Amino acid sequence: MQPQYFTTPRTARYISLGEPGSGTQHIWFCLHGREQSLQDFAxxxxxxxxxxxxxxxPEGLSRYALPALGTTPEIAATVANWFAPDSxxxxxxxxxxxxxxxAAxxxxxxxxxxxxxxxxxxxxxxxACRWLAAGNIPYDRLVLYASIFPAELNRRATLAALPKRPVTVITTTTDSFTPEVAGEGLVQDLEAAGLSAQLRYVSEGPLTLAALGVGAEGASGPAASEQ
Known part of the structure; x- marks a missing residue:
């Protein structure tokens, strides 16, 4: 028995912190981690x-309830994944x-x-890397935080397909994440793909612009950047 696939429209969810309009000076698209609620990510x-x-x-398309720990199983958080290992x-x-x-x-x-x-x-x-590698949406800068690339995904091939934009790799100074998120190997793969990459270390907790380094946001749009 082999699984069959059928394409159908989906209704997705997302949170917008701020409203798009004439006063918008910077746009960030932020993709959450595995089994993470949008509220926690925000x-x-x-x-x-x-x-x-x-x-x-944006919220991943694979959405489900994650029961809370403790004595109140009726309270559950809604979490999502971007992909399943077998699909x-x-x-x-x-x-x-x-x-x-x-994004459009x-x-x-x-x-x-x-x-x-x-x-x-x-x-x-x-x-995010697979999305941007398609080359359909202009962007100025990519930030990869505590990155995890599943074994089923060819990381080097994905990075090689990215547009030539600066990349900041952020890794934590705490032990709360697995060694898989260490950034040194990712930086090496990015540089091997011809991308400008910077490695930064942060402590656990809310991300700050200071953690992203000077020039965290471009002064001009992607039309002025090298393709």
């Missing part, structure tokens, strides 16, 4: 939520179509050439 980005910055947090080849094109459509809608509501940063956390880093 709490990690609270320091980036300022009036001039629009944060768009990555089918899931990632769906993710690309979804994020392309959402957001960009159309903001001033032309507004600088765009894409942040991927955990498995969201792998999803």
């Amino acid at each position: 709490s990690q980005l609270v320091n980036l939520d300022t009036p001039e910055r629009l944060l768009v947090l 990555i080849d089918a899931d990632l094109p769906d993710v690309t179509t979804y994020l392309d459509s959402l 809608q957001v960009l159309a509501a903001c001033p032309p050439n507004t600088p765009v940063t894409v942040l991927g956390y955990g498995h969201g880093a792998a999803a």
